[in-house]
Amino acid sequence: MGQLILNTRPETDSQELETTLLARGYRLLSAPMLQIAFPPCPDGLDLAGVQALIFTSANGVRAFVHHSHDRNFPVLCVGDSTARMAKQVGFTEIYSANGDIHDLAHLIDVQIDPLNGALFHPAARKVAGDLATLLKDRNFDIRRQTVYDAIPVDDLPDDVINAISAHHIDAVLFFSPRTAESFVKLIKRYKLEHDLLGTRAICLSMAVQDRIGVLTWHKTMLAKRPTQEYLLSALDTAFA
Known part of the structure; x- marks a missing residue:
């Protein structure tokens, strides 16, 4: 069974991404941090x-x-x-x-x-x-x-809260600084800061990595270039 990945990207940008992740054998949860x-x-x-x-x-x-x-x-x-x-x-x-x-x-x-x-x-x-x-x-x-x-969302989905609390999330994907900021805010609101110790953060850019750096992760990975293809390569490398 593949690693469980949390996608934080807006729904409008997620169809191709999630299709690709499933094709690579990952399992998915979705928690869009921004509404377009x-x-x-x-x-x-x-x-x-x-x-x-x-x-x-x-x-x-x-x-x-x-x-x-x-x-x-x-x-x-x-x-x-x-x-x-x-x-x-x-x-x-x-x-x-x-x-x-x-x-x-x-x-x-x-x-x-x-x-x-x-x-x-x-x-x-x-x-x-x-x-x-x-x-x-x-x-x-x-x-x-x-x-x-x-527009930043106000809540995390229940299935995502439960998965984070149970330490089931293997990696979280971050594509923008605003997405990362929204995620950090919600993690603190739900008091989940200590439930990411086994989770990897996969970041599109250094600006994104800076925003999620206030949380404690198992590891943070940075895409070599700020594209979806390179971010997915960083994700694969994280579990190699």
Whole structure:
């Protein structure tokens, strides 16, 4: 029987991940730490003079297509998972970075001439990095518009509480700092801090690892690159 893995990713991002985990022989529990909401956008999207779109998450793609039928823009994606979502919804000119906001800034710098128009960034209310700051010396006009929200959940599912209390969880997957922060908050609320001593934390980035570092784990593992594929490789390595 395979190791029991707790997936903390939002439901919107979990279908491919959970299918892959099951195919690799793991058992699964799910406790999404964030709920994704797509609020109304009564004034539409501000696309006048835009030469390309920036997507820093698959939810950014979902939010854009929720509000617009236009698929003619070139798109620059933070990583391959986001790029696959962009292709799935109908975009054809797609450029992908290596999964990190700094890699995306470099891709924009190499691929885009700032004189040809603005870049539109459909984003969450809270973002992990500021592309405008990273590219401030290159005179890019990055037009960020809030089109979705990632809302921390208030509770852990009963089956997850029971599994943590019984020390049955072998590893927890963390894909974002906000997901990690939400998990830490709930673990403390339910007084489960001492029930993770045999559990591994598998982290997408150092920023994620920093957030879960306030809890005591059996081991923390860091993906070599901030992509789902490398995170799953870190998970496999944890049990090798």
